[in-house]
Amino acid sequence: MAENQFGYAKPKALNEALDIISKSVNPFILAGGTDLIDMIKEGVVQPDMVVDLKGIKKFKQITFKHDTLFIGAGVTFSELIESEIIKKQFPVIADLSRTVASLGIRNRATMIGNICSAVPCMDSGPLLAAYEAEVITAGPKGERKIPTEKWFIASRKTAIKKGEIVTGVSISSPGKHGSCFVKLGRYEGEDLAQVNLIILALKDGTFRVSFGSVAPVPIRAKKIEHLINGHPITPSLVEKACKLIEEEIKPITDIRATKEYRMHMAKIMFERGLNAAISRLNGGGPEYGKNLI
Amino acid sequence: MNKEINFVLNGEKVNLEVAPGEILLEVLREKLGVKSPKCGCNKGDCGTCTVILNGKTVRSCLVLAIEVDNQEVVTLEGLMQSGLTPLQESFLKNNSFQCGFCAPGIILSATELLGKNSKPEKREIQEAIAGNLCRCSGYSPIIDAIIDITN
Ligand code: FES
Ligand code: FES
Numbered sequence: 001m002a003e004n005q006f007g008y009a010k011p012k013a014l015n016e017a018l019d020i021i022s023k024s025v026n027p028f029i030l031a032g033g034t035d036l037i038d039m040i041k042e043g044v045v046q047p048d049m050v051v052d053l054k055g056i057k058k059f060k061q062i063t064f065k066h067d068t069l070f071i072g073a074g075v076t077f078s079e080l081i082e083s084e085i086i087k088k089q090f091p092v093i094a095d096l097s098r099t100v101a102s103l104g105i106r107n108r109a110t111m112i113g114n115i116c117s118a119v120p121c122m123d124s125g126p127l128l129a130a131y132e133a134e135v136i137t138a139g140p141k142g143e144r145k146i147p148t149e150k151w152f153i154a155s156r157k158t159a160i161k162k163g164e165i166v167t168g169v170s171i172s173s174p175g176k177h178g179s180c181f182v183k184l185g186r187y188e189g190e191d192l193a194q195v196n197l198i199i200l201a202l203k204d205g206t207f208r209v210s211f212g213s214v215a216p217v218p219i220r221a222k223k224i225e226h227l228i229n230g231h232p233i234t235p236s237l238v239e240k241a242c243k244l245i246e247e248e249i250k251p252i253t254d255i256r257a258t259k260e261y262r263m264h265m266a267k268i269m270f271e272r273g274l275n276a277a278i279s280r281l282n283g284g285g286p287e288y289g290k291n292l293i
Numbered sequence: 294m295n296k297e298i299n300f301v302l303n304g305e306k307v308n309l310e311v312a313p314g315e316i317l318l319e320v321l322r323e324k325l326g327v328k329s330p331k332c333g334c335n336k337g338d339c340g341t342c343t344v345i346l347n348g349k350t351v352r353s354c355l356v357l358a359i360e361v362d363n364q365e366v367v368t369l370e371g372l373m374q375s376g377l378t379p380l381q382e383s384f385l386k387n388n389s390f391q392c393g394f395c396a397p398g399i400i401l402s403a404t405e406l407l408g409k410n411s412k413p414e415k416r417e418i419q420e421a422i423a424g425n426l427c428r429c430s431g432y433s434p435i436i437d438a439i440i441d442i443t444n
Contacts, residue, residue: 002314007294008359030360037316037355038336050313052360078349102424103402104340107349108356 002037004046010055014138014167017051022140022163024049029165031059031074032108034101035117051165059167064089069171077106090171091288092179092198096123098289099183099193112166118217120155121192123183125218130179130198130210131171139164152217177202178281180273182292184265194257195266201277205230209270214249214262221248224270233278241274242267269293298362302327303371311358318342318353321368329369329397333426340425343398344368350405369397372404380404380442387438391429399425403439412443 007024011017021027028047030036031054039045053059059074064085071080077097080086086093100106100114100123114124115135125148128135134145140163151159160166183196193213200208206229209221224241231237251262272292279285286292295310302325311320318335321327321344333341335354342354345367372378377385380403390396399422406413406421413421418439419432427435 002316004314005294006313008296008313008357010362030357033357033360034337034352034355037357040314041316041335050357054360098420101337102340103405103421104343104350104352104424105337105355107346108351 002040004040004043006040006047007049008052009049010052012055012057014056014058014165017053017056017165018138018140018163020049020051021165024051027051029053029116031110031113032076032105034105034109035113053165061168062086064173067173069173070168071111071171072168073112073166074110075112075168076108076110077101078103080111081106089173090179092181093127095288096127096181096183096198099123099181099185112168115151115169116158116160116166118152118156118158120216121194121196121213122218123181123193123196123212125152126196126198126210126212127181128169128171129218129220130200130208131174132208133169133171135159135169136167137161137164138167143167145170148218149220155216174200174202174208176281178277178279180276180280180292182269182273184262184269184293192256195251195262195269197266197269197273199270199273199277201274201281203281207274207277209274211245211249211266214251214266219249221245223248228274233274238271238274242270245270265293296359296362298359300361300363301365303367303374313357313359315358316354317344317356317358317361317366320358321353321366327368327370331394331397333394338424338426339395340398340402340422341395343401343425345371345401345405348405348408350402367401369400372400378404380407380439383438383442384435387434387441389430389434389438390427395425395427395429399427399435407439407443413439415440 009020025048027049030050030052059072061072062083063070077100080097081094111124114122128148133148135151137144178201181198184194196212209224211219224244251259253259297310299308330353331341333339337352337355343350344353402422
């Protein structure tokens, strides 16, 4: 039993949820609970009210309209893996989802929860950064759309304001593209990332590169993009780009890995990820779902 | 602030009062006497507390009891209401477990996998039980037993 006593509500509509949080002193939003329940048990957070979003049907939506993907706040990683829309339009999101924790966690944990907890080793952050996704919030003053690069402020700190709820994220499709997510854990299966990386190769010859787990917030590697955009990817260009990684990311040493190891692996992952993304853009392999590291 | 909840547990309707802070794992074990889910790590890492909620395995140490109001929960007790399942027989035959602490969770995870995919590859089996830690067996006899049953 959690030490601290709190109220619990499971509203059926967003307005009702906003109303409840506006009347609470320290409300917390419950989606999958895989982070929140642990934090409550540990006493890290002390809510007076827990607002369960699972009663709001709309939050279960995954839609793709007008070339824009929407993922609702209640969508679990398992649902992302199983979604036909994701499989067809954004297979890399399914790839990433498959690497999040273990099945029993993926059946509950949500992508929105992942970016609201905003721990530096999250997997969803770099993905949303590379896709230039918008985080959509609802609050007393209406809706806000926050670009990913403004969403993550520091480790465990986001741009959410008091009284707001994240309703979902939207990603406008960059058109035909190849993508690759690479995650380094200590072993296959359930683990947190030591480094993760996503690369998009777009039809116009430009790239989007983003790293996670190597700084307090996801890093969009703009210098690298600037260097390689529009150029044929030759070994010497890749070498130059790898040098730039040292300027882009700031890994630390912790219980999972040293900073030197992370830096070394980031370069290898970048090279493999870049090649895979380009090859996928051109209809080649490695097929999605394949582990590159 | 207690609230009455109703849910289906192993096919039977259950009705009880819980405080919002009560954890499903504790309620199952302490209030309802269902002992197959166990507390290993109490934080989502080990899988010994696995139960099936609306058809999917979840970590009952990370679920509030109040969240299962109007939902359906199945534990190992529910799976084996008419005796050992073929999967359990296979575990027995392969001597898959030693202390058995991880067994209920692994059986439920494997059951979920086989429900979706009757002929999983070894990799898929490993992936499906990656969140269920076993400190005794070294996993091989567990994986062998699951492979056995698919043949
Ligand atoms: S006790 Fe729940 S995962 Fe370990
Ligand atoms: S048999 Fe002892 S933990 Fe698995």
